[in-house]
Amino acid sequence: MRVLIFTEGGSQIGLGHISRCSSLYDELENRGIEVEFIINSDIEQFEIIKDKQYKVVNWLTKNFLTNYINRDDYCIVDSYLAGEELYKIISDQAKKVLFIDDNARINFPEGIVVNPCLSTEAVRYPKNDTNCYLIGPKYIILRSPFVQVKREHINSQIKEVLITLGGSDIYNLTPSILTQLSSKPDITFNVVIGNAFENIKEIKSFGSKNVNFYENASAEEMKSIMLRSDFAITAAGQTIYELISTQTPFIPIKVIENQQNNILALKELDLVEETLEYNTPFFNEKLICEVEKIMVLKNRINLTKKYEKVIDGLGNKRIINALV
Structure with missing residues (x-):
């Protein structure tokens, strides 16, 4: 066969x-x-x-x-x-x-x-x-490392944040997001760089003691980064399923049209209040607003509990x- x-x-x-x-x-x-x-x-x-x-x-x-x-x-x-x-x-x-x-x-x-x-x-x-x-x-x-994972602890204070825009950051969002979050020096940002990124040099220009870069991370590495991170900023594609499976609170960004059904389903299941699109007016301001909301411990605890019931x-x- x-x-x-x-x-x-x-x-x-x-x-x-x-x-x-x-x-x-x-x-x-x-x-x-x-x-x-x-x-x-x-x-x-x-x-x-x-x-x-x-x-x-x-x-x-x-x-x-x-x-x-x-x-x-x-x-x-x-x-x-x-x-x-x-x-x-x-x-x-x-x-x-x-x-x-x-x-x-x-x-x-x-x-x-x-x-x-x-x-x-x-x-x-x-x-x-x-x-x-x-x-x-x-x-x-799901990739095998993400099957039946349990998050053991939720930090009261934000220590680490994952930024992952998929295999290719076609709209160069990663540098923009890092710029918006530069006012938070006490947080470590874990930036995942995919196989098809064409803006790696610009992304790495943000290198500092609180920014870690992970190129072509394996599934095991991604699981480890997710479980270490207190929340994620992500493209609204396949990665959201892995974030749900690791009970990692996330802010989804619609970057291509085929992610629209994911966005609608997240709303239907009450897993997000607001959704972001990369090309909408005031995108940066909306992103900061969502970051401030997800940093609240109560909100992250609620999301984590909801995620546990979604994917078996x-x-x-x-x-x-x-x-x-």
Whole structure:
């Protein structure tokens, strides 16, 4: 048995697809199943999957798919770039297919459709006989270090803050956030720099005794940083699930449109009051306001209690059980 994972990532679209698919890769590998990443990217090497089998190639062609996929292969597809025609080719070519989706982007061909989200109401799918839908918190994908984690202590005073804008900081927000928070010298800022960042030099110009930089942090390192941090400022993508799993209070920032459903679900579950968008008027002032609120101990305790009930950490297993 072989499972092929078709996905994408890079300097402009980040590494969210690769990160969540790496968790499914691990689950398959733990079961003794042969698995390979097929990645469409402008980057040749990825630290987050350096120990995995992967091929960087433009797979978005009929010729590649028909020649590479065998009739007894199982496939996972996580893409915003592939159109319906290519999805249909994969579905026809493979033995069984699982599609990861966030927003009902296309009409899916025969296969399993997984929407690993916080809300079952955010996206509506057509009912039919050719698709099986796995939707909601039960199917949230976590990297293995984040499964069933318990935060042991909540500091009364803020000591450390995590700043993480995903695999690529395409709008150069990290320097801006550090500038806004420079008036807090007693707090240590843990800044995570992703594989696809193009503004590393500018970010590191903020280097001082209270700013730590972590480049291409592994899942274990990220868990450690989160548990050490009293709260986080984060892009509203895949990282919010890991922050919830570690019960780390966070301020989410919508930096790309496909994060809108996450934002809506956070509001629906009463996990945030206000949400931030990188390009809205008075963004800096709103950010400082949210920082002041989350620094209040009572607010952080309330958030931590709410997070404990959201994700059970079994999503990876449920998804792979459905595929194989």
